[in-house]
Amino acid sequence: MARRASRPILVLHGPNLNLLGTREPSVYGRVSLAEVNRAIQRHAAARGTRAVCRQSNHEGELVDWIQSAAREGFQAIVLNPGALTHYSVALRDAVASVSLPVVEVHLSNIHAREEFRRRSVIAPAAVGQISGFGPMSYLLQAIGTTRLPQVT
Ligand code: DQA
Secondary structure (H helix, E strand, C coil): CCCCCCCCEEEEECCCHHHCCCCCHHHHCCCCHHHHHHHHHHHHHHCCCCEEEEECCCHHHHHHHHHHCCCCCCCEEEEECHHHHHCCHHHHHHHHHCCCCEEEEECCCHHHCCHHHCCCCCHHHCCEEEECCHHHHHCCCCCCCCCCCCCC
16 A cells, blocks of 8 residues: 655745855855755655745745644644744744744854854744754754654
8 A cells, every 4th residue: 555645844944045055155055945945855755755845035924834834734844034033023923833843944053153143032932953054954854754853
């Protein structure tokens, strides 16, 4: 019997991440958002699931997508909130109000950068934070499962 595909993962990229590849390449690298999304989709497919990737420069649109994720049938959310990480209480409250697990992701190591980036208002509401591994940050979580990854 064919294995039932698991519910898809929603990947949300926040403000300015549409400029990946050309934006401050010394910090964020030269890989475009389209290439990052393709890597995420390949990674999900290899694990029997599907990733749907969206980007917005608008806080309210990200809030709307988080609120409707369960209704849309997603099993989990991977969120790079961009600069909203550091001050958006609205985004933090959206993350706290959904029953789906939300993993916070950053390309750069926000704890090794300017003081204002070291604080995430999202982190206390997320199941975890992955920061500093470039595009790999998006692939390190247990895509395809909402359980903690097993170390074998
Ligand atoms: C970022 C880190 C944020 O501080 C910054 O504002 C971004 C990108 C990252 O992925 O490293 O836009 O979220």
